[in-house]
Each structure stands twice: as structure tokens, then as C-alpha cells.
Amino acid sequence: MSKGVAVHWRLIPQRYNLIGTECKGCGQKFFPPRQLCPNCRRSGNITEITFSGEGKIYSYTLIHVPSEGLGFMKPYAIGIIRLDEGPLLTAQIVDCKPEDLAIGKRVNSVFRKVIVDGDSGIIRYGYKFKLTE
């Protein structure tokens, strides 16, 4: 039941607040955070940044055969989101009908339950996205 609790705990800043990193050398932003800039290598200067959670649907797919723990949400959308600051990330897109989804539509991050570890485990919260109204 407690499998992966430590990993989840370490990832809370990312999962709750979209905290990533930025290279002050070349300006590239990273999510998930990277500690070494692939462009600048050792001359890069990495700092923490919080992404706004605003972005666009870069691509998406409808999941009919759900991952473990997400069965009751099927069918659900998983999108690749292009954050306004640059990085791409993968997240569930919620509170929408499949026909409402389209590449290029604006989305923003929301705070949701991502996985619940059965009856007695922890509740893992984190970011998902919804269409911007």
C-alpha cells in the first residue's frame, strides 16, 4: 500500500505546482526539471521556475483501455500540452467531452486526484488540464 510514497513525496513540488527549471545561459525551460542544460552543459546556469499552467493542446488521444486506477474515468483524454513557456508535458485533460477536444485549443492546469492507492493508501494529487473557458 505504501509503495512509491517516497517518490510521490519527492515529486510534490512538480506535481502540485509545476515547478521546473530554467537555464539562465540560453533561456531554455525544462519540465520535468533538469539539473544540467543540454545546450550549455557545464557553463549553464540552472534556476527553479514555476510554470503558469497555461498552454495549448499539442496532441491528444482518447484512452479506452485505462491504466490501473483510472478505470472509472474511461474513456478519458491524455494530452501532450505545450506550455506557454515552451516545454511539452503529458497530462490528463478533464471535464470535457471527447468531441470538444482539438489540437491547438487552450488549456490550463487544475489540481486533481491523480491516483488513489486503494482504500487505505495515500491519495496522490497533482496537475491535470482542462479546456480554458
Add this chain to the structure above:
Amino acid sequence: MDVGIVGYGVYLPKYRIKVEEIARVWGDNAENIKKSLIIHEKTVPSLDEDTATIAVECARNAINHSQIDPQNIGAIYVGSESHPYIVKSTATIVAAATSAAPDLTAADYEFACKAGTAAIQATMGLVKSKMIRYGLAIGADTSQGKPGDILEYTASSGGGAYLIGRENLIAKILDTYSYTTDTPDFWRRENQEFPSHGSRFTGQPAYFKHVIAAAKGIMKRNDLTSDDFDYIVLHQPNGKFPLKVAKILDFDKEKIEKGLITPYIGNTYSGATLLGLAQILDEAVAGEKILAVSYGSGAGSDAFIIEVTEENEKKRNKKPLKDYINQKEYLDYALYAKFKGKIKGVNLERP
């Protein structure tokens, strides 16, 4: 020294169910229920929403509205009767998800539907005594009505968050007063899925007695009458009770109607008074006075005298309650039962 509201935020889930649809399933007369409770529809949380996610969304909206640095928040209290964990505080999740952690105190409050206003009182004390600069008080719930019970027509979900401070107030809180007795009108024991209520007992000796006593008490000690207020907002278990109380307290109907939102979103429990107040603040102008009175079964009421400042007009909330009320999608009873985990043999935690 002034103490009051620096910013506020609201959140409602997107899904709704209509009274007609619930009545269809249980063979009730929808028109009678709509007329007797003054309720049209209620909010339903999505499968991945709970009190913590609602609390985080309204807390983020409150912080954005106030434009303060969340690191300056010294206390977060979350009032609810549907905290996701029995042991593990919802307030810690809010503190982390608003980037207010770790230099602050945090705790969960419980007092049926008035835990959110109790949280406001506690933060007022800490702010006024200068123990903290800002305090965040939240009331949020995903309430449960037993299938077929009259409460099923109203028990809904939503939340409101208030950032309390001393500077740049959008509204001053001039006074607060509470009225508390030991009254068993509504309760839920450990391991019970649904609350129980004393049926007829929930009206007169419970809601009416406490709300009226708190309202009269605070007006009396401030030497004010109903004429001195532009609005009154009350806890609203249905659309009817607040109208009755307003009449008894000699408030004009227009003064109560502005913050009466239960007919369109249901009873959001700990969120109800706070959301009604937000609905008023969304459009209130400088100098307007609001009397706000919550009610929590068990039982007690917290009353507040609130005076709107110019800052509220300069800094209008960009996520007003009406936007959340208008963004909606209807569910039928079958989907509603699934979303609320009411289908026998199905455990939402084990898909």
C-alpha cells in the same frame, strides 16, 4: 487597527443534477420539492475531485485576487465535514499547492457547515494580534446525501477561501459574534457513510434559533438595525430557510436575494455562507455593509459585520462566482450515482 478581507476565491465543480432527475428516480413530486425547498439543481464533483482539490482551487483564486506573496501567509485553516483523510490534514495539501509552505501553521477545522467561518474568526485573531501577517481561511465540502433522503436534493460541493489581513483590505470585518449550544440536529458517527438528522428538529430549535440569535446579538452590540445593512447573507441549507430568517429579522427581500445561491448550486455545506458572501462581494461597492451569518449543526452560528472598501472596486475578482455557476454540464442520475460512489458493490478507490 483594521482587520478584514485582502482577497477571496471560489470554486464549484462543473457537473450538475436537476431536482427533476432525482425526483424521477425516487418517485417524488419535483414541483413540490422545488417549491418547498426552493432548489433547482446542485453541483456534483467529478470523479477526481474532493474537498482538498476544491480547497486548493479556491485558495489559489484567493491568493491571485489578493496579489500577495503566498510565503507571507502565516496560517491556513480548512473547514469541512468531508476531509479526504481522517488522519492527515487537508490544510497541509493546500499549503503545499499554494506555495505557502513551510513557514506557517496549518490545521483542519470541523463544525458541520460553519467550520469555514470558524476558520475566519481564528485567522482574524492571529492577524489582529500580529502573530501573523496573513491568514487563509477556507470552507469546502463534497457533502453526501443518502439516496432517497430529502437531503439528496440539496447536498452539493464547492468552496470559498478568504485571505485575512490588516492592509489593502477589499472589505473590513468590523465585528464577529457567535452563538453556540449543544443541539443534536444533524450528525455523523465514525465509519458511517451518510449523516443522520433529527428531521423536523433541524428547523426551529436548530437553524432558525442560532442564526437569528447570532444576527440579533451582533446587531445589538453594535447598535445597528436591518436598515443599516445593504445585504444579508446566511447559511443556506435550501433556498427557503434564509428567506424566512430575513423576513423575521426585518430585512427586505432584495437584501437577501443577492447572496442566495443554493437554489442554483445546492447546499455546499462549509462553502455555503462563504460562497454567498463572494457573490455579494463580486459586485459590491465602497461603503456597503453586509451582515453574514453561518450555521453549523450541533449547533452554532458565527455572525460578521463586513464593510466594503474602495479597494474592492479597484481590484474586482477576475474569477467571479457567476462564471462558475454558468459553466455546467448536466448528469443523469446513473452517472451522478457513479460520480458520488453510490452504486452498490462499486468502490471508487478500486477501479
